[in-house]
Amino acid sequence: MIAKLTGILDSVGDDWVIVDVNGVGYICHASSRTLSSMPARGEAAQLHVETVVREDAITLYGFAEVAERNMFRLLTSVQGVGAKVGLAILSTLAPNELQNAIAAQDKTAVARAKGVGPKVAQRIVHELKDKVTGLVFQPKGVQMAMGAAAPKAANSAIEDAISALVNLGYKPVEAHGAVAKAAGQLGEGADVGALVPAALKELSSL
Structure with missing residues (x-):
């Protein structure tokens, strides 16, 4: 089972990329997001891989992250x-x-x-919805290019807001959903004091 490829970028197509690993070319299907992040041909490249095995084929899907x-x-x-x-x-x-x-x-x-x-x-x-419970959500517009401090602060406020709603008796999945909506509406920089009331408003409308 292939989990990661590290080698040289051979070529890129509309929905695939080929990575040369010690003379062996591995073709991976990929999203446009991953394809756009690939280096120039001939440069070092790395992909995280999901290997799908079926009776008639073994297919690799590659991801930058x-x-x-x-x-x-x-x-x-x-x-x-x-x-x-x-x-x-x-x-x-x-x-x-x-x-x-x-x-x-x-x-x-x-x-x-x-x-x-x-x-x-x-x-x-x-x-x-239940499977993403516990993941850290970021409000729209928060970009890693802004540096580590901004996403970390945003995530802390979101986690605290979710915790506050859970302490009020809401189920984790309900709290996550409401805070995600509130974060999307309020955007970057929203603190707990703004997120909790907005999330409660979302919950009251259900």
Whole structure:
């Protein structure tokens, strides 16, 4: 089972990349997000890999980040969601954006991906809502390019807000969903004092 490839970038296509590892070229299907992050041809490249073995084929799916690979695994665990659809969703939504959408039960965001209809989007957010509980969500607009301090501070506020709602008696999945919606609305820089009331408002409207 191949879990990671480290070698030289050989070539990149519309939905695939070939990495040369000691003279052996491995073709991996990938999202547009991963493909756009690849270095120039002939330079060092690394991919986290999900190996799918079937009776008639062994297929590799490559990801620039572990988080993207993990979300791909979750997506393809949903009935009716194959690898092609999983990659389409990850080409449209970054891993943290997808986590937010699932926690907030935002099927419209998931349905923006090519080939994903409303029924499939609804199934994804419904079946995965409990599985993303415990993941740290980031409000839209928080980018790692801003440095480690900003995401860390945002995550701390979100975690504290979720904890506050759980202490008030709400279920973890309800707390995560409400805080994810509140964080998406309030955006970067929202503190606990703003997140908790906004999340409670979301919960009261259910």
